[in-house]
Amino acid sequence: MHQFSPGFSPRITIATTIFILCCLLSTARIVIDAPSPTRLHPDDIAQRSDQSFASLKAALPQQGIVGYVGDSDAPADYYLAQYALAPLVVDHSPDHQLVVGNFSAQQLPQGLPYAHLQLLKDFGNGVLLFANRDAK
Amino acid sequence: MAIVLPVLLCLGCGLSLVSLGYTRHSQATANLLLCTSLSFGFGLGIFSIIFFFARVFGITNVVALDLTVFAILLASFFFLRSRVKTTVTAPETFDGPNWLHRLLTASFVIALCAAVYAAILRTLAHPRGDGWDAFAIWNLHARFLFLGGAHWRDGFSPLIPWSHPDYPLLLPAAIAHFWTFLGYDAPAVPAVIGSAFTFATVALLLSSLSIHRGALPAMLGGLTLLATPSFIAVGTSQYADIPLSFFVLATIVLLRLHDAQHSPGPLALAGVGAGFAAWTKNEGILFVAAIVLARSLLVRPDNSLQRQSRPNAHLAPLLLTVLPIFLLIAYFKHFVSPPGDLFSDPPTMLHKLLDPLRYWIILKWFTKEFFRFGHWLLIPFPLLMPAYYFFTREETSGQDLRDRASTLALALTFAGYSAIYLITPYDLYWHLRFSLSRLFLQLWPSAIFLFFLAAPRRADLP
Numbered sequence: 001m002h003q004f005s006p007g008f009s010p011r012i013t014i015a016t017t018i019f020i021l022c023c024l025l026s027t028a029r030i031v032i033d034a035p036s037p038t039r040l041h042p043d044d045i046a047q048r049s050d051q052s053f054a055s056l057k058a059a060l061p062q063q064g065i066v067g068y069v070g071d072s073d074a075p076a077d078y079y080l081a082q083y084a085l086a087p088l089v090v091d092h093s094p095d096h097q098l099v100v101g102n103f104s105a106q107q108l109p110q111g112l113p114y115a116h117l118q119l120l121k122d123f124g125n126g127v128l129l130f131a132n133r134d135a136k
Numbered sequence: 137m138a139i140v141l142p143v144l145l146c147l148g149c150g151l152s153l154v155s156l157g158y159t160r161h162s163q164a165t166a167n168l169l170l171c172t173s174l175s176f177g178f179g180l181g182i183f184s185i186i187f188f189f190a191r192v193f194g195i196t197n198v199v200a201l202d203l204t205v206f207a208i209l210l211a212s213f214f215f216l217r218s219r220v221k222t223t224v225t226a227p228e229t230f231d232g233p234n235w236l237h238r239l240l241t242a243s244f245v246i247a248l249c250a251a252v253y254a255a256i257l258r259t260l261a262h263p264r265g266d267g268w269d270a271f272a273i274w275n276l277h278a279r280f281l282f283l284g285g286a287h288w289r290d291g292f293s294p295l296i297p298w299s300h301p302d303y304p305l306l307l308p309a310a311i312a313h314f315w316t317f318l319g320y321d322a323p324a325v326p327a328v329i330g331s332a333f334t335f336a337t338v339a340l341l342l343s344s345l346s347i348h349r350g351a352l353p354a355m356l357g358g359l360t361l362l363a364t365p366s367f368i369a370v371g372t373s374q375y376a377d378i379p380l381s382f383f384v385l386a387t388i389v390l391l392r393l394h395d396a397q398h399s400p401g402p403l404a405l406a407g408v409g410a411g412f413a414a415w416t417k418n419e420g421i422l423f424v425a426a427i428v429l430a431r432s433l434l435v436r437p438d439n440s441l442q443r444q445s446r447p448n449a450h451l452a453p454l455l456l457t458v459l460p461i462f463l464l465i466a467y468f469k470h471f472v473s474p475p476g477d478l479f480s481d482p483p484t485m486l487h488k489l490l491d492p493l494r495y496w497i498i499l500k501w502f503t504k505e506f507f508r509f510g511h512w513l514l515i516p517f518p519l520l521m522p523a524y525y526f527f528t529r530e531e532t533s534g535q536d537l538r539d540r541a542s543t544l545a546l547a548l549t550f551a552g553y554s555a556i557y558l559i560t561p562y563d564l565y566w567h568l569r570f571s572l573s574r575l576f577l578q579l580w581p582s583a584i585f586l587f588f589l590a591a592p593r594r595a596d597l598p
Contacts, residue, residue: 016236025512043263087287
């Protein structure tokens with residue numbers, strides 16, 4: 001027989017034991033849901049942001065606002081560009097003197113809908129820099 | 137090695153501030169753990185404020201500013217330390233049989249190892265944060281603060297959609313402060329800060345429950361938090377929800393210490409904790425309003441339950457310390473960030489408030505998410521905990537009157553969250569889907585703390 005401390009009844013002991021076991025169940029989920037150490041690959045955030053835009057960033061002014069055009073509907077592409085190019089403000093609009101182009105590498109824009117954009121440089125991987133002739 | 141100095145300065149500032157108002161207890165280990173976890177969080181809070189001031193006033197020598205603040209805090213500590221009256225309260229022990237202690241200790245160690253394992257792997261898999269908010273809000277703001285120089289305010293331009301430029305700066309400014317020491321924007325800094333907040337929250341919960349209730353309820357509380365899968369996942373995602381949960385818990389823990397010790401020190405520190413909660417996320421502002429209102433309604437100066445409205449002079453130390461941080465937030469909101477989008481269209485807000493369908497949708501989602509936010513396996517803890525409470529209730533004296541104010545504060549905060557969903561300018565389903573579970577997590581550590589203050593508890597204990 002177990003010796004119970006004063007005030008610690010079998011009822012509370014059983015309840016506490018069940019509580020602990022339920023916690024261990026969810027602990028198992030934490031381990032199961034964790035990325036596998038044998039197949040651990042960092043996500044592509046760095047590749048899609050800092051690495052993709054490193055050359056372009058060096059060619060841009062250090063402060064100010066640049067425009068942005070892209071062919072992807074996924075807003076993540078814009079945010080990754082903004083993250084990479086900070087402290088420049090990237091406005092999702094072509095109405096700026098310098099406009100960053102962010103296109104999927106396999107589909108470089110053949111006929112841009114923005115006739116007033118002039119390609120200044122292709123940095124590869126779909127990253128382009130345009131000048132907007134109409135912007136003030 | 138470049139990281140050693142800022143870490144020491146950050147912890148030093150935090151420890152000096154905490155030591156100013158904290159009365160040590162007889163339990164050395166719990167005492168050390170509580171002081172260390174509070175020092176970490178408060179140190180980061182101080183670091184963020186120092187960096188924000190440096191940016192606002194164009195001060196480039198941040199190290200000198202750090203050393204000055206540290207020296208002032210240290211001098212204040214030595215000057216004021218002897219004046220602090222110490223009242224040590226004996227913890228309410230509730231010790232079970234030895235085998236149960238061993239089972240609980242082993243389970244706690246297993247849960248801790250599992251959490252550390254998952255945190256490390258998640259951080260390695262997502263070095264720049266897991267989810268958009270990490271790089272589109274928090275780390276983006278940190279980059280603007282660090283790289284922007286004199287143009288740091290550009291980061292809070294309304295031209296950057298969805299970056300929530302009105303979000304407070306505790307996390308981004310603290311990250312930028314560390315980057316300044318390193319000289320570059322190392323992704324490891326936000327990753328380490330995120331994980332450190334996660335485990336500091338566990339340490340704070342464990343140590344504070346140990347001081348008030350003894351080892352068994354403390355480990356049960358710590359285990360409950362560690363075994364919440366979404367707490368570990370969000371904690372390592374580089375979002376601000378777990379840091380906010382840390383400061384909410386710190387405030388409630390310090391208020392409990394104040395109630396136990398009848399000393400103004402912890403109350404003043406609770407004000408700092410509440411202020412830092414507001415400086416972490418906008419939801420923290422709601423929490424501060426809730427805690428002040430709840431304590432004004434329920435707590436008398438002698439810490440008994442208040443039945444009549446009376447002047448709230450007993451809240452003065454809390455209000456005095458929360459006020460400077462609120463002034464800082466007001467400055468940020470007025471002079472740096474553009475207006476937030478929540479209250480931008482009053483007529484539409486009113487229309488939404490009168491739409492009964494929105495109330496029904498919110499109620500449905502809150503009920504559903506209440507049982508799912510932790511991502512538990514098989515048994516949701518919000519079911520398990522009441523079951524545990526009712527199974528042991530014959531031996532439970534119920535909640536201490538002094539803790540009802542904190543419980544009411546959490547309830548009021550939660551009600552505030554519901555009100556925000558009512559008027560949200562975003563699509564309601566989208567907003568609920570992507571934020572509600574994290575709102576639950578913000579209050580979860582505090583809810584666990586308040587729960588294990590009451591259960592299991594012998595009725596004959598004070």
